[in-house]
Amino acid sequence: MVILFLPWKLISCFNPLHLFFLFLTGLIRDTMGAFLDKPKMEKYNSCGEGNNLRYGLSSMQGWRVEMEDAHTAVIGLPHALDHWSFFAVYDGHAGSQVAKYCCEHLLEHITSNSDFQRALQEDPSVDNVKNGIRTGFLQIDEHMRTISEKKHGVDRSGSTAVGVMISPSHIYFINCGDSRGLLSRGGAVHFFTQDHKPNNPLEKERIQKAGGSVMIQRVNGSLAVSRALGDFDYKCVHGKGPTEQLVSPEPEVYAIERCEGEDEFIILACDGIWDVMGNEQLCDFVRSRLEVTDDLERVSNEIVDTCLYKGSRDNMSVVLICFPGAPKVSPDAVKKEADLDKYLEGKVEEIIKKQGDEGVPDLVHVMRTLASESIPNLPPGGELASKRTVIEAMYNKLNPYRSDDTYLLKEEG
Numbered sequence: 110m111v112i113l114f115l116p117w118k119l120i121s122c123f124n125p126l127h128l129f130f131l132f133l134t135g136l137i138r139d140t141m142g143a144f145l146d147k148p149k150m151e152k153y154n155s156c157g158e159g160n161n162l163r164y165g166l167s168s169m170q171g172w173r174v175e176m177e178d179a180h181t182a183v184i185g186l187p188h189a190l191d192h193w194s195f196f197a198v199y200d201g202h203a204g205s206q207v208a209k210y211c212c213e214h215l216l217e218h219i220t221s222n223s224d225f226q227r228a229l230q231e232d233p234s235v236d237n238v239k240n241g242i243r244t245g246f247l248q249i250d251e252h253m254r255t256i257s258e259k260k261h262g263v264d265r266s267g268s269t270a271v272g273v274m275i276s277p278s279h280i281y282f283i284n285c286g287d288s289r290g291l292l293s294r295g296g297a298v299h300f301f302t303q304d305h306k307p308n309n310p311l312e313k314e315r316i317q318k319a320g321g322s323v324m325i326q327r328v329n330g331s332l333a334v335s336r337a338l339g340d341f342d343y344k345c346v347h348g349k350g351p352t353e354q355l356v357s358p359e360p361e362v363y364a365i366e367r368c369e370g371e372d373e374f375i376i377l378a379c380d381g382i383w384d385v386m387g388n389e390q391l392c393d394f395v396r397s398r399l400e401v402t403d404d405l406e407r408v409s410n411e412i413v414d415t416c417l418y419k420g421s422r423d424n425m426s427v428v429l430i431c432f433p434g435a436p437k438v439s440p441d442a443v444k445k446e447a448d449l450d451k452y453l454e455g456k457v458e459e460i461i462k463k464q465g466d467e468g469v470p471d472l473v474h475v476m477r478t479l480a481s482e483s484i485p486n487l488p489p490g491g492e493l494a495s496k497r498t499v500i501e502a503m504y505n506k507l508n509p510y511r512s513d514d515t516y517l518l519k520e521e522g
Contacts, residue, residue: 162430
């Protein structure tokens with residue numbers, strides 16, 4: 110079958126019935142792009158600490174043919190905001206240009222605009238800080254549009270953005286698109302951002318007022334997010350302001366007063382993570398990992414690996430920010446984890462020996478057999494998928510000359 114890669118302007122020329130038929134028959138590819146034969150599992154990692162915070166991050170290309178994610182992590186902000194910090198994840202689509210530009214320049218657009226500066230001249234006003242953040246988003250979007258026009262409109266990429274600006278008194282969650290951020294406080298999910306999807310009532314209303322439509326849960330049947338930076342083909346409706354276009358660059362900004370001792374951690378992640386793990390699942394998983402290691406890079410790596418094995422087909426990026434109230438390493442949890450790893454290694458050996466003369470089973474068979482059993486003390490949220498690396502390492506140790514090309518093994522049962 111021939112697959113057509115069509116720009117949205119051409120796609121939008123089809124009437125809804127024709128468009129629906131093309132998507133059903135697979136003639137139009139998802140705008141997120143094609144897939145590799147094998148996932149690229151090499152990771153970019155970083156970590157740091159300051160302002161009584163610690164952070165770790167991990168990003169992986171995964172199954173996508175291109176890595177379009179980017180991120181920002183800054184402790185101590187410019188313009189005399191030494192006690193403030195900023196973290197963000199950018200999930201690009203139709204190219205990586207907008208995501209890369211935002212990771213390098215969005216923070217400066219926020220902290221240097223007059224609205225934000227005015228908010229800091231006296232005692233910081235929460236509403237004024239929120240307005241300054243919003244202004245920074247609108248400014249960088251217009252700036253990128255100018256750059257794109259000077260290049261004769263060659264850049265049609267866009268990017269979602271989810272971030273936090275942490276002041277000594279408040280946490281400002283910032284969201285534009287369908288990446289997501291959440292705060293764990295007191296052992297539970299305290300807050301999470303709302304995804305901007307075209308079928309959300311308020312988003313759909315704006316799209317329709319701008320002359321667009323929502324088909325197959327996409328803007329004009331093409332773009333799966335209703336707010337993003339870039340995507341200038343969707344921002345050219347005459348007579349409408351920047352926040353009234355088919356796709357809006359306006360972020361939602363939420364201010365949460367900090368709670369010392371109760372605040373545990375913040376997770377910022379692109380939709381490649383949230384596609385396969387819910388808010389509570391991911392929080393439970395992170396909490397269990399923090400009880401066995403204080404290495405935040407390692408925890409971040411375990412998140413992206415687990416999501417890959419749970420079935421995510423997208424780029425994956427996650428930033429984990431820990432407050433002093435985050436869970437601490439527990440000797441009991443460390444022992445349980447070691448016992449679990451040893452148990453799983455024994456089960457792998459048992460499954461292979463059980464085959465006998467039938468030959469060595471493949472890794473898929475081993476994982477499915479384990480998934481059918483009741484295994485105690487698996488990490489909550491991650492379950493068997495989070496132990497895939499332990500299982501695979503033992504399998505390869507027992508079968509050093511056997512290769513297995515099956516990477517995506519979702520949990521069963």
